[in-house]
Amino acid sequence: MMLGDLAFYAGILGITIYLCLMVIKHTGHTSKISDSIKRYERAIASLQEQQSQLKATRQENQPEVNGLLSRVLELRESRDQLQIRYEELQDQAKTGDRDIQVKSRGS
Amino acid sequence: MFVLAVAEPVEAASSGGLGISPPVVLVFGFVFLILLQAGMVRRITRLRAQRSDCKASYDKLREEVLTLGEQVSSLERARDSNGASIVALERENEVLQKLIEEFVAEHPELAASVVAPAEDEAPTEGEAPPEDESGAEPASTVATDS
Numbered sequence: 001m002m003l004g005d006l007a008f009y010a011g012i013l014g015i016t017i018y019l020c021l022m023v024i025k026h027t028g029h030t031s032k033i034s035d036s037i038k039r040y041e042r043a044i045a046s047l048q049e050q051q052s053q054l055k056a057t058r059q060e061n062q063p064e065v066n067g068l069l070s071r072v073l074e075l076r077e078s079r080d081q082l083q084i085r086y087e088e089l090q091d092q093a094k095t096g097d098r099d100i101q102v103k104s105r106g107s
Numbered sequence: 108m109f110v111l112a113v114a115e116p117v118e119a120a121s122s123g124g125l126g127i128s129p130p131v132v133l134v135f136g137f138v139f140l141i142l143l144q145a146g147m148v149r150r151i152t153r154l155r156a157q158r159s160d161c162k163a164s165y166d167k168l169r170e171e172v173l174t175l176g177e178q179v180s181s182l183e184r185a186r187d188s189n190g191a192s193i194v195a196l197e198r199e200n201e202v203l204q205k206l207i208e209e210f211v212a213e214h215p216e217l218a219a220s221v222v223a224p225a226e227d228e229a230p231t232e233g234e235a236p237p238e239d240e241s242g243a244e245p246a247s248t249v250a251t252d253s
Contacts, residue, residue, distance in 0.1 A: 040161035068189035
């Protein structure tokens with residue numbers, strides 16, 4: 001066998017081994033990526049479940065909070081009215097006292 | 108080209124039985140491996156694209172879940188805050204009503220001028236109206252739906 005042939009076979013063999021190694025490496029890489037995709041898919045499923053639960057909770061809480069808020073607004077309004085009425089009463093009482101004093105002085 | 112060049116020595120060294128020389132096997136193996144390699148590279152590229160899609164949708168979902176979580180906790184805070192506000196305001200209203208009743212009791216002549224329900228009564232001059240201390244503000248900034 002000529003030296004050139006030997007070198008040729010050796011080269012082919014070398015490249016073949018190299019390609020085999022590459023294939024093995026790629027297989028490992030592929031399985032890693034596949035695992036990562038599976039993990040992502042599991043995480044996505046869990047997040048979707050969580051999302052639907054949160055949406056349900058939000059939907060439950062929203063009307064309750066709105067009701068409470070409108071109750072607060074009503075109560076504020078009635079408090080303001082009561083305060084105004086109280087102040088008016090005080091003013092009226094003061095005015096009445098003054099009238100009485102003026103009348104008593106006049107008479 | 109290489110195959111032709113190798114053909115002669117191959118025949119000489121042909122492996123017994125099958126009639127296929129090792130160099131030919133090597134060359135075919137080489138070609139097969141190249142094709143396999145190309146296939147794997149394509150598969151890896153596809154998987155990478157799939158993974159980045161998954162990552163993008165995961166990130167998006169995660170963001171949405173975080174936002175939803177914030178909204179839910181904001182609603183819970185708003186509920187608590189509104190509850191506290193309601194209690195404080197009811198107490199305040201009771202105090203005011205009592206004050207008005209006492210006032211009207213002291214000044215019965217004013218009872219007629221008051222058109223209000225039960226809380227219209229005579230004024231007592233010494234007492235100041237209760238301060239506006241509705242402790243907790245209603246969380247009117249209720250989380251909005253997305």
